[in-house]
Amino acid sequence: xxxxxxxKPRVEPDGxxxxxxDPELLAERFSLSAERFRHLVRSGHVKSSVEMGLGExxxxxxxxxxxxxxxxxxxxxxGGDVVSENLxxxxxxxxx
Numbered sequence: 001x002x003x004x005x006x007x008k009p010r011v012e013p014d015g016x017x018x019x020x021x022d023p024e025l026l027a028e029r030f031s032l033s034a035e036r037f038r039h040l041v042r043s044g045h046v047k048s049s050v051e052m053g054l055g056e057x058x059x060x061x062x063x064x065x066x067x068x069x070x071x072x073x074x075x076x077x078x079g080g081d082v083v084s085e086n087l088x089x090x091x092x093x094x095x096x
Contacts, residue, residue, distance in 0.1 A: 011076045029072045
């Protein structure tokens with residue numbers, strides 16, 4: 001079997017409520033080189049947020065990383081495994 005296999009990311013909590021994401025994996029998700037993605041991070045063009053699950057989603061987190069007009073969203077379980085992810089193209093780039 002051939003073709004591109006996109007690996008499922010694993011997310012590591014940093015102990016302070018944030019998460020550590022592999023920049024190379026995120027660059028892949030945004031179809032950018034790792035170097036270009038790191039440049040966008042350093043220049044403040046990449047934003048992220050974490051939402052805590054409630055009710056039946058208790059223990060899960062929704063992580064969203066925005067880069068330009070695209071947003072990568074992942075739902076992470078309590079063990080740090082990504083249970084779902086998607087990339088959305090936004091109509092307009094978010095205001096800075």
